[in-house]
Amino acid sequence: MRIYDFEGFPNPARVRIALAEKGATSKVEFVHVDVMKGEHRSPDFTAKNPSASVPVLELDDGTTISECTAITEYIDHTFEGIALTGRSAKERAVVHMMQRRAEQGVMDAVGTYFHHATPGLGALETYQNKEWGEKQKERALASMRYFDDVLAKQPYAAGANFSMVDITLFAGLNFADFAKIEIPVDCTHLAAWRARMAERPSMKS
Numbered sequence: 001m002r003i004y005d006f007e008g009f010p011n012p013a014r015v016r017i018a019l020a021e022k023g024a025t026s027k028v029e030f031v032h033v034d035v036m037k038g039e040h041r042s043p044d045f046t047a048k049n050p051s052a053s054v055p056v057l058e059l060d061d062g063t064t065i066s067e068c069t070a071i072t073e074y075i076d077h078t079f080e081g082i083a084l085t086g087r088s089a090k091e092r093a094v095v096h097m098m099q100r101r102a103e104q105g106v107m108d109a110v111g112t113y114f115h116h117a118t119p120g121l122g123a124l125e126t127y128q129n130k131e132w133g134e135k136q137k138e139r140a141l142a143s144m145r146y147f148d149d150v151l152a153k154q155p156y157a158a159g160a161n162f163s164m165v166d167i168t169l170f171a172g173l174n175f176a177d178f179a180k181i182e183i184p185v186d187c188t189h190l191a192a193w194r195a196r197m198a199e200r201p202s203m204k205s
Ligand SMILES: N[C@@H](CCC(=O)N[C@@H](CS)C(=O)NCC(=O)O)C(=O)O
Pocket: 009, 010, 011, 012, 035, 040, 052, 053, 054, 055, 066, 067, 068, 069, 111, 121, 124
């Protein structure tokens, strides 16, 4: 099993954290894709992922799986240990609902701001719409406030247990730091949760 990624980028980080939570990092071969040189837009790579983005999981039978949520599902069901996508029907449904909110509202909104309203990846940004980028920054800030309210009532983003939603939100906030979107200072519950998450060995690595 191999993962095509670019170490340190926000979405690849989600999968690396998921693997670390399962203690399975060493069971995967990582293949560096030079995103900064546009390697992810080559025909060879878009044959693996038509969205031209990393990470991509490639199984030994040649199946390619993109999208961090899908890759995390595979990891969760392949390796023993902590459940990242819920166990009961209710838990799984809530995890997927909250995952969508963390992904769309924080990770993707920050990404759209970064790619459209800042220099982003430089020469790789072939189309930019600053107004749309700024709008997504507003969305990211509103989502941070939403998660602040959520975390005032429960210890983890999807409820009583750690899940992939915490990973997505944590990586999304790191991306916000990088893109210079300031997390509102009154989001104290979000800040306390973030400090707790930062102590997890998977997040430190
Ligand atoms: N929804 C995708 C997002 C993947 C994504 O946007 N990856 C970024 C790196 S963090 C990328 O490959 N960007 C390439 C580009 O913008 O051209 C996922 O969950 O994997």
